[in-house]
Amino acid sequence: MSPSAFTRINLAACLAALALLLFLFIYPRMVLTELSDRICAGANELIGMIEAGDWAEANAGINAVNDAFQEKKERLKLFLDHEDLDELDATLMGCRRLIEVQEDKQILFELERVINIATYLKEIEVFTVYNLF
Amino acid sequence: MLILFVRVIVLYLLVFFVLRLTGKRQLSELQPFDLVVTLLIADLASEPASNTGVPLIYGIVPILALFLLQQFISFLSLKSEGVRKLVCGQSVVLVSRGVVQEIALRGSRYTLSDLMEQLRSKDVFELADVEYAILETNGELSVLLKGPQQTPTYQALHIPSPEARPPFMLVQDGEIHHEALSQAGYDETWLHKQLKKGGAACIDDVFFAFLGSDGILHIQRKHETGGEAVYIHTEKKGTEKEK
Numbered sequence: 001m002s003p004s005a006f007t008r009i010n011l012a013a014c015l016a017a018l019a020l021l022l023f024l025f026i027y028p029r030m031v032l033t034e035l036s037d038r039i040c041a042g043a044n045e046l047i048g049m050i051e052a053g054d055w056a057e058a059n060a061g062i063n064a065v066n067d068a069f070q071e072k073k074e075r076l077k078l079f080l081d082h083e084d085l086d087e088l089d090a091t092l093m094g095c096r097r098l099i100e101v102q103e104d105k106q107i108l109f110e111l112e113r114v115i116n117i118a119t120y121l122k123e124i125e126v127f128t129v130y131n132l133f
Numbered sequence: 134m135l136i137l138f139v140r141v142i143v144l145y146l147l148v149f150f151v152l153r154l155t156g157k158r159q160l161s162e163l164q165p166f167d168l169v170v171t172l173l174i175a176d177l178a179s180e181p182a183s184n185t186g187v188p189l190i191y192g193i194v195p196i197l198a199l200f201l202l203q204q205f206i207s208f209l210s211l212k213s214e215g216v217r218k219l220v221c222g223q224s225v226v227l228v229s230r231g232v233v234q235e236i237a238l239r240g241s242r243y244t245l246s247d248l249m250e251q252l253r254s255k256d257v258f259e260l261a262d263v264e265y266a267i268l269e270t271n272g273e274l275s276v277l278l279k280g281p282q283q284t285p286t287y288q289a290l291h292i293p294s295p296e297a298r299p300p301f302m303l304v305q306d307g308e309i310h311h312e313a314l315s316q317a318g319y320d321e322t323w324l325h326k327q328l329k330k331g332g333a334a335c336i337d338d339v340f341f342a343f344l345g346s347d348g349i350l351h352i353q354r355k356h357e358t359g360g361e362a363v364y365i366h367t368e369k370k371g372t373e374k375e376k
Binding site for chain 2: 020
């Protein structure tokens, strides 16, 4: 490598690294925020439906939430701990079964859990002092 | 298992390029700062390489961040004397005009035994022979001996000095190093002629042919063809005389 102050290769590598990092700072957060909001809204709607005893609507609702998650799951594996995603996946599957058998007490706990995990995943990428340390 | 294998390849390539771009110095020549960054990079790569539950990005982002920081600080160090002193530190004179600098020694957390050990590694066994000893920023000790202890030069002895030119490995394991051959100012015809003189029937018989800076061509044939070493005195291009 040339002994000049800052070689072209280094500069190109720095710019490429910077571009990749900028992309990683923006894109995962966008995807996560969108998905988390979608899941949380869906889960809250499901709680309302179950409390109203509308199981048929709840069945369609959980499928929609699950489909939205499955659609983004593989992409999210690029940025998030795979165990966290597997946990959300398993909880959504459990919710589906509980709605099928119309288990009204347990399903409310499970939906709260879905909301908690989705909120946690969203907050991972939020830049706060608490997250920093 | 295949995923682990591919992950290791990706991280290996990343670490390889990052370390190449941050400089290709040997471990012993690294500044403490560079050494810490190198160790950090290696450590950061190990977790995502061995744990498939961790996304590769968890290794890539910190490594790239360290790379950018390292490049930025290197750039600042090149541009500013102050930053260079802050990052690399300053060399410390431990022996000045034959006097051991006790305060400098203490300030550098160096004992007299450490100093003597470093001097011995430089083939200096008498402290009295040392005019100056400087502790460099990479931890190496540079030693200037007192006048009578210094090795005389060709110039001081008024002896004609040998021509200064780099040595070249012209053939290795039966393969001609064309770039080295052209840098040495010779061509393949010349080389084949020399090899024939060295007893090698063809290029495949040659283990190595090394042109020294003194102009002596050291040819060694492969073990299967005798493994003998021959030394040929070469002069200017195209003219040579055998020893």
